[in-house]
Amino acid sequence: MARTTGSHSDITGPRIVAAAQHLIAKHGFAAVSMRQIAREVGVQAGALYNYFPDKQSMLKELMLAHMQDLLADVRALPLQDPLTDLETFVRFHIAQNRGRADAVFIAYMELRNLTEENFAEVEALRRDYERFLEGILAKGAAQGQFKIDNPRITARALIAMLNGVNTWFREGGALSLTEVQDLYWALVRQTAGAK
Amino acid sequence: MARTTGSHSDITGPRIVAAAQHLIAKHGFAAVSMRQIAREVGVQAGALYNYFPDKQSMLKELMLAHMQDLLADVRALPLQDPLTDLETFVRFHIAQNRGRADAVFIAYMELRNLTEENFAEVEALRRDYERFLEGILAKGAAQGQFKIDNPRITARALIAMLNGVNTWFREGGALSLTEVQDLYWALVRQTAGAK
DNA sequence: TTTTCAAATGAACGGCTGTTCAGTTACTCT
DNA sequence: AGAGTAACTGAACAGCCGTTCATTTGAAAA
Numbered sequence: 110m111a112r113t114t115g116s117h118s119d120i121t122g123p124r125i126v127a128a129a130q131h132l133i134a135k136h137g138f139a140a141v142s143m144r145q146i147a148r149e150v151g152v153q154a155g156a157l158y159n160y161f162p163d164k165q166s167m168l169k170e171l172m173l174a175h176m177q178d179l180l181a182d183v184r185a186l187p188l189q190d191p192l193t194d195l196e197t198f199v200r201f202h203i204a205q206n207r208g209r210a211d212a213v214f215i216a217y218m219e220l221r222n223l224t225e226e227n228f229a230e231v232e233a234l235r236r237d238y239e240r241f242l243e244g245i246l247a248k249g250a251a252q253g254q255f256k257i258d259n260p261r262i263t264a265r266a267l268i269a270m271l272n273g274v275n276t277w278f279r280e281g282g283a284l285s286l287t288e289v290q291d292l293y294w295a296l297v298r299q300t301a302g303a304k
Numbered sequence: 305m306a307r308t309t310g311s312h313s314d315i316t317g318p319r320i321v322a323a324a325q326h327l328i329a330k331h332g333f334a335a336v337s338m339r340q341i342a343r344e345v346g347v348q349a350g351a352l353y354n355y356f357p358d359k360q361s362m363l364k365e366l367m368l369a370h371m372q373d374l375l376a377d378v379r380a381l382p383l384q385d386p387l388t389d390l391e392t393f394v395r396f397h398i399a400q401n402r403g404r405a406d407a408v409f410i411a412y413m414e415l416r417n418l419t420e421e422n423f424a425e426v427e428a429l430r431r432d433y434e435r436f437l438e439g440i441l442a443k444g445a446a447q448g449q450f451k452i453d454n455p456r457i458t459a460r461a462l463i464a465m466l467n468g469v470n471t472w473f474r475e476g477g478a479l480s481l482t483e484v485q486d487l488y489w490a491l492v493r494q495t496a497g498a499k
Numbered sequence: 500t501t502t503t504c505a506a507a508t509g510a511a512c513g514g515c516t517g518t519t520c521a522g523t524t525a526c527t528c529t
Numbered sequence: 530a531g532a533g534t535a536a537c538t539g540a541a542c543a544g545c546c547g548t549t550c551a552t553t554t555g556a557a558a559a
Contacts (some may be wrong), residue, residue, distance in 0.1 A: 139335035143517060156537050166518065220389045262487050269468025277460060292457050300495040338547060351507050359547065
């Protein structure tokens with residue numbers, strides 16, 4: 110049976126992406142087969158190749174799409190002064206990591222499974238994201254609101270710290286998302302040496 | 305040809321571990337085959353099963369051995385007052401991450417590839433390590449040397465921050481190991497709200 | 500020198516891998 | 530109603546997977 114009733118490209122496409130994201134986040138890119146992804150969508154493996162030329166491209170597009178979304182959203186944040194901006198960023202980043210948990214996990218877990226050129230493309234976006242935070246930190250340091258030696262390293266360190274939330278936070282756990290945001294904002298504020 | 309001249313269990317064993325560590329760190333557990341590991345050692349795939357009952361056990365023993373070494377070393381650190389201890393810990397952790405880069409990478413990248421019970425075993429050690437730092441932080445907070453709301457979360461956040469070094473630090477890069485230690489110690493000190 | 504046996508081989512097992520493609524289906528457009 | 534076509538199937542491809550095991554090897558023990 111081919112072309113089941115109601116199946117269209119614009120439905121199957123997103124479902125493949127969703128299934129792939131879910132499975133790869135859970136088991137890792139290398140451990141997930143095209144057939145597994147297809148089965149989750151309710152389709153044969155061959156059908157995936159209507160949407161992606163190969164498995165590697167699938168991973169690349171998954172990660173690129175995520176990074177682009179993330180960048181677009183972070184750039185849309187309302188900015189004021191560095192201290193407020195830093196808080197905005199922290200709360201945004203933690204919320205994002207929850208809302209797109211699978212994509213975030215993949216984005217920094219599967220970098221090594223990208224080919225060299227695909228890695229470069231994704232990495233460039235990751236650096237842009239990093240630079241966004243770096244900009245806030247540098248501005249705050251210049252204005253004397255923060256006490257920061259090296260804005261670049263500090264930005265990396267803070268993002269790593271915030272990403273760490275993913276390894277232990279569970280919905281319905283001891284802490285709510287807001288509580289986590291509060292705790293980490295206090296930490297980041299102190300790390301930045303904010304007045 | 306079996307049993308090549310000079311090949312013994314106590315030589316092959318460690319070589320398998322080393323090859324496995326190197327390959328898994330580079331490509332991921334799922335992406336590395338027993339045959340690849342065997343080839344790197346210069347042996348047939350079947351020979352690996354003289355040392356590990358199966359692939360999963362190999363991963364488990366790799367991670368367990370690493371965590372046990374790490375724990376033993378961290379517990380052997382000379383302790384004094386919280387502020388000095390925190391600095392000692394930070395420099396130790398960063399140095400460890402470099403000296404055992406492959407093992408460290410695997411230890412927090414391949415957790416999801418462990419079976420449930422193997423995960424529990426490894427995770428218990430990871431928590432012990434975390435608690436070591438938590439102890440320093442709690443003591444410092446109690447003595448008024450640190451300004452810390454939640455020692456547990458702060459410990460996790462700091463370890464995540466320090467682990468982040470792995471994602472960008474390269475031997476022979478712009479910064480030396482000592483410079484990285486200095487930079488991160490300054491960050492951690494500030495994060496802990498040290499006087 | 501002969502015996503013993505841990506260590507390693509190499510072939511085999513069933514099953515899964517990514518990918519291709521001719522053929523089939525069901526929708527859309529004329 | 531009929532043609533056109535995007536979407537999907539299902540089988541096939543060569544090759545690799547983890548694991549097992551009878552067999553061979555070579556060094557140490559007797």
